[in-house]
Amino acid sequence: MMIHTNNYILNIKELWDDVPEEYLSHKERYENAIKKAFIVLKVLRQLHTGNIQITDHRTPTNVYSIQDGIFRNVNPLLIHIGLFWSTIAAQASTEQQAEWLQPDSSMIGTYVQTELGHGSFIRGIETTATYDSTTDEFILHTPRLSAYKWWPGGLGNTANACLVMAQLYINGTCHGLHIFLAQIRDFDTHKPLPGIKVGEIGPKMGFNTADNGFLGFDNHRIPRTNMLMKNVQVLRDGTYVKPKHDKLTYGSMLLTRVTLISDLAYQLSKAATIAVRYSAVRRQSPIKSNEPERQILDFVSQQHKLFITIASSHVYRVVGLWMWNSHKRVTADIHEGNMGQLPELHALACCLKAISSRDASALVEQCRLACGGHGYMMASNLPQIYAYTTAAVTYEGEYTVLLLQTARYLVKFWRLAAEHKPLPQNFAYFEDYIKKNFEQWRNSPEGIIEGFKAIVAGKTKAAYDTLQCNLRNGREFEEAWNMASVQLTNASEAYARSLLCEVFWKETVQLSTKVSKSLAIVLEQLAELYLMYWALEKHGDLLLYSTISRNDIEALQSRYEELLALIRPNAVGLVDAFDIRDEVLCSTLGAYDGRVYERMMEEASKSPLNEDVVNESFHKYIRPVTMKNKL
Ligand SMILES: CC/C=C\C/C=C\C/C=C\C/C=C\C/C=C\C/C=C\CC/C=C/C(=O)SCCNC(=O)CCNC(=O)[C@H](O)C(C)(C)COP(=O)(O)OP(=O)(O)OC[C@H]1O[C@@H](n2cnc3c(N)ncnc32)[C@H](O)[C@@H]1OP(=O)(O)O
Numbered sequence: 001m002m003i004h005t006n007n008y009i010l011n012i013k014e015l016w017d018d019v020p021e022e023y024l025s026h027k028e029r030y031e032n033a034i035k036k037a038f039i040v041l042k043v044l045r046q047l048h049t050g051n052i053q054i055t056d057h058r059t060p061t062n063v064y065s066i067q068d069g070i071f072r073n074v075n076p077l078l079i080h081i082g083l084f085w086s087t088i089a090a091q092a093s094t095e096q097q098a099e100w101l102q103p104d105s106s107m108i109g110t111y112v113q114t115e116l117g118h119g120s121f122i123r124g125i126e127t128t129a130t131y132d133s134t135t136d137e138f139i140l141h142t143p144r145l146s147a148y149k150w151w152p153g154g155l156g157n158t159a160n161a162c163l164v165m166a167q168l169y170i171n172g173t174c175h176g177l178h179i180f181l182a183q184i185r186d187f188d189t190h191k192p193l194p195g196i197k198v199g200e201i202g203p204k205m206g207f208n209t210a211d212n213g214f215l216g217f218d219n220h221r222i223p224r225t226n227m228l229m230k231n232v233q234v235l236r237d238g239t240y241v242k243p244k245h246d247k248l249t250y251g252s253m254l255l256t257r258v259t260l261i262s263d264l265a266y267q268l269s270k271a272a273t274i275a276v277r278y279s280a281v282r283r284q285s286p287i288k289s290n291e292p293e294r295q296i297l298d299f300v301s302q303q304h305k306l307f308i309t310i311a312s313s314h315v316y317r318v319v320g321l322w323m324w325n326s327h328k329r330v331t332a333d334i335h336e337g338n339m340g341q342l343p344e345l346h347a348l349a350c351c352l353k354a355i356s357s358r359d360a361s362a363l364v365e366q367c368r369l370a371c372g373g374h375g376y377m378m379a380s381n382l383p384q385i386y387a388y389t390t391a392a393v394t395y396e397g398e399y400t401v402l403l404l405q406t407a408r409y410l411v412k413f414w415r416l417a418a419e420h421k422p423l424p425q426n427f428a429y430f431e432d433y434i435k436k437n438f439e440q441w442r443n444s445p446e447g448i449i450e451g452f453k454a455i456v457a458g459k460t461k462a463a464y465d466t467l468q469c470n471l472r473n474g475r476e477f478e479e480a481w482n483m484a485s486v487q488l489t490n491a492s493e494a495y496a497r498s499l500l501c502e503v504f505w506k507e508t509v510q511l512s513t514k515v516s517k518s519l520a521i522v523l524e525q526l527a528e529l530y531l532m533y534w535a536l537e538k539h540g541d542l543l544l545y546s547t548i549s550r551n552d553i554e555a556l557q558s559r560y561e562e563l564l565a566l567i568r569p570n571a572v573g574l575v576d577a578f579d580i581r582d583e584v585l586c587s588t589l590g591a592y593d594g595r596v597y598e599r600m601m602e603e604a605s606k607s608p609l610n611e612d613v614v615n616e617s618f619h620k621y622i623r624p625v626t627m628k629n630k631l
């Protein structure tokens with residue numbers, strides 16, 4: 001059968017709710033989501049086996065984006081598809097993949113790493129996998145409460161298998177963290193297997209359809225061949241064959257950090273679409289007293305809140321793709337046994353994941369606030385987008401923890417520069433900074449990019465000097481590092497911003513040569529707006545570390561305001577161009593037809609509190625008090 005994926009899915013009636021899910025209980029929400037998840041999984045499997053074929057492109061990306069509308073929250077199978085499968089594909093041996101990655105497999109899996117006691121510091125993970133050579137098995141064990149796995153999506157009720165991160169012990173020697181496939185529930189009855197204690201962790205700020213769970217093992221045995229063995233092996237006699245790089249086990253985190261940048265671009269495009277369309281419909285107060293009320297999008301302060309969100313969505317789309325391509329390149333190198341580019345990819349992924357998630361959650365919230373009171377309604381969908389987006393600041397590597405990883409990389413290059421040793425080309429500006437080869441400030445995108453590099457150099461130098469000073473004062477390295485950590489994270493943040501500005505500007509200039517003149521103008525305006533916005537936000541840093549002057553800053557401010565005016569006529573067109581269907585956007589404020597007030601009233605009428613003209617609580621509780629002396 002030939003189908004158009006979106007139309008096909010939109011026509012599956014059971015996927016679309018009559019009652020908005022906010023009115024359901026915690027349990028009902030999960031059950032509703034799981035019903036839909038398995039309808040979607042069936043479609044994906046049919047696509048995979050070729051039983052249905054598609055007439056549109058980019059599937060499963062299409063399915064991935066349309067699921068936002070289906071779930072309004074999170075697909076409980078997100079981790080099964082996004083992390084369980086992809087980790088097996090990346091870290092299991094060819095034989096294991098052939099066995100486990102069957103399209104009709106009974107396994108519904110999840111990725112089980114975090115514990116009650118440890119999330120960021122994964123070397124502290126306490127779950128053990130001890131090799132028993134007499135039976136050729138690993139024994140998975142949870143030694144204490146803090147070692148209980150806690151958080152994995154889909155673990156609470158859905159998964160019957162999981163990839164577990166545990167400390168590998170062979171003959172009393174700990175070989176560190178490794179990944180194991182463990183069945184946890186019976187495939188047929190879905191009852192937990194003996195020695196497994198599993199459940200759901202309860203309501204959260206968002207992700208309420210993801211059934212995040214807890215898991216404990218009581219000496220649970222799995223075959224030796226269930227350790228993921230592409231990069232590292234345990235042989236039958238207990239011989240441990242080391243990986244080529246000891247962080248290859250962390251590969252799934254690296255991949256998800258890279259993927260997330262594009263996902264966050266998509267979340268930003270949804271928030272921008274809602275807030276810009278609403279701002280074009282909403283009129284509130286005239287600008288001149290003798291004129292009619294104006295669209296709130298005409299207020300320059302409103303443009304300041306929203307256009308940066310449109311621009312940022314493009315930044316993260318472009319940079320997400322750039323990182324995806326780097327990841328592909330580095331993975332191919334790793335296959336050839338060359339690990340040389342892995343540290344750089346890790347450092348970039350860490351700071352870009354940290355900053356993209358922080359930007360996205362701040363900007364989604366800014367869009368919500370820009371919609372005034374109506375943005376506070378669940379029916380605007382902005383609260384849900386915020387709750388989803390802000391979680392990304394924490395999961396897959398907490399914000400500060402990741403920035404500190406990138407700081408290690410920056411400090412290494414600063415040390416080389418300080419010791420006048422050769423530097424790679426992309427850090428040549430460290431040497432320029434040390435030699436005080438400062439460029440004359442230019443009020444242009446290229447000038448701003450240079451300015452941001454000066455900030456990176458200046459902040460890395462400041463952090464490095466503090467570190468050295470702490471060391472000279474007799475501190476141990478780790479303690480000295482902790483004492484400098486505020487400055488170290490500042491340096492990483494600046495590094496991420498300079499990368500974002502540089503990659504976005506260069507890619508936009510290149511793209512502009514391939515599109516129509518009129519489109520090129522708008523794309524360059526957006527890119528310039530992004531750079532100007534951040535130059536103004538960071539003008540204090542520019543004053544400290546670059547040759548910018550007060551006059552230059554005033555000129556930047558004027559150009560920024562000019563750009564807002566230039567973008568204004570195209571603002572609605574720009575968000576329409578994100579091409580997000582109403583069924584996916586799920587927003588009374590952001591629908592394409594602009595019927596905001598009609599849709600709000602229609603949604604309000606779905607409230608169960610409007611079912612009865614007089615709610616029974618009036619008779620039970622209100623009337624006995626208010627009418628007490630009058631009856
Ligand atoms: C219907 C559906 C249809 C379709 C779906 C299709 C597609 C969907 C696909 C994808 C989905 C897209 C987006 C996802 C969207 C939403 C996600 C939803 C849910 C969220 C799921 C969340 C999951 C999780 O959170 S899993 C748990 C994550 N946990 C962490 O990230 C922990 C963070 N901590 C660490 O990573 C580490 O502890 C550490 C901080 C890195 C420190 O590690 P360690 O102590 O071991 O290291 P040291 O300090 O000793 O040494 C550091 C040393 O190692 C180098 N290093 C560290 N990590 C790496 C690495 N990964 N690679 C390379 N090198 C690494 C580091 O640079 C240091 O080197 P130097 O010593 O030289 O400095």
Ligand SMILES: Cc1cc2nc3c(=O)[nH]c(=O)nc-3n(C[C@H](O)[C@H](O)[C@H](O)COP(=O)(O)OP(=O)(O)OC[C@H]3O[C@@H](n4cnc5c(N)ncnc54)[C@H](O)[C@@H]3O)c2cc1C
Binds near residue numbers: 114117404
């Ligand atoms: C919605 C959601 C979904 C998730 N899904 C999964 C999943 O599917 N599978 C899974 O395994 N896990 C999952 N997680 C867990 C997630 O990966 C962790 O919560 C995350 O890695 C952060 O760890 P933590 O909670 O231990 O925070 P902590 O590390 O305890 O952080 C608390 C604070 O301490 C600070 N801090 C910690 N260490 C340092 C340090 N070295 N230096 C400076 N500051 C530090 C942090 O900056 C932060 O401010 C999920 C989490 C969420 C919220």
